[in-house]
Amino acid sequence: MKTITCYFDFISPYAYLAFEALPLHLMGLSHRVVYKPVLFAAMLKHHGQLGPAEIAGKREWTYRQVLWQAKQLGVTLDMPPSHPFNPLPLLRLAVACSAEGEPNRFVCETLFRHVWQGGAAADDATRLHALTQQLAPQRSVDAAEVKDQLKAHTEEAIARGVFGVPTFCVDDKVFWGLDALPMMRAYLDGDQWFDGTWDVAASIQQGVKR
Numbered sequence: 001m002k003t004i005t006c007y008f009d010f011i012s013p014y015a016y017l018a019f020e021a022l023p024l025h026l027m028g029l030s031h032r033v034v035y036k037p038v039l040f041a042a043m044l045k046h047h048g049q050l051g052p053a054e055i056a057g058k059r060e061w062t063y064r065q066v067l068w069q070a071k072q073l074g075v076t077l078d079m080p081p082s083h084p085f086n087p088l089p090l091l092r093l094a095v096a097c098s099a100e101g102e103p104n105r106f107v108c109e110t111l112f113r114h115v116w117q118g119g120a121a122a123d124d125a126t127r128l129h130a131l132t133q134q135l136a137p138q139r140s141v142d143a144a145e146v147k148d149q150l151k152a153h154t155e156e157a158i159a160r161g162v163f164g165v166p167t168f169c170v171d172d173k174v175f176w177g178l179d180a181l182p183m184m185r186a187y188l189d190g191d192q193w194f195d196g197t198w199d200v201a202a203s204i205q206q207g208v209k210r
Helices: 013-026 038-048 058-073 088-096 105-116 124-136 144-159 178-188 197-204
Strands: 002-008 031-037 167-170 173-177
Touching: 002 013, 013 058, 013 105, 013 178, 031 088, 031 105, 031 144, 038 144, 088 105, 088 124, 088 144, 105 124, 167 178, 173 178
Parallel strands: 002 031
Antiparallel strands: 002 167, 167 173
């Protein structure tokens, strides 16, 4: 049985869509999924990058694309009134719902749909309070150990070569994005392509540097 580690941030609509699509892509497989919230902004800072919602043109395209992809997948997706927002309270709430800092699928689903269904502000204090009451976390979201676990998840992801969300790690393989789900399924099914071709990309020398 393979273990799939899913690194995600509720701020990402792609992470939401991939979360909703994941069960279909894993159907019929013996597997275990571990969900680990990470702070996407910390990853961007580590790699010296801007998020897609921070780049003019790419921002608008991102929102149009995810709305289209949601339509194609048959998934409800309503954009919040403002984006990006501060996801830390949601991430810490997810971590606080598990002693190991690894929320179960129900918790993740509840938090993702809080953000991406209904079109309400994801960071509204009243909504966040009601959400906390609903999920009844095992620990305080403000506990130092909760904050430390979120930081540890993020650092672990970076150490494994993760640079964006959502990312799914299986063995030593890193699969990034919603559109990588079929590729991951092929690996889990034992596709021989991964025996040689996977490593070719790492051997390509970098040309022009800016």
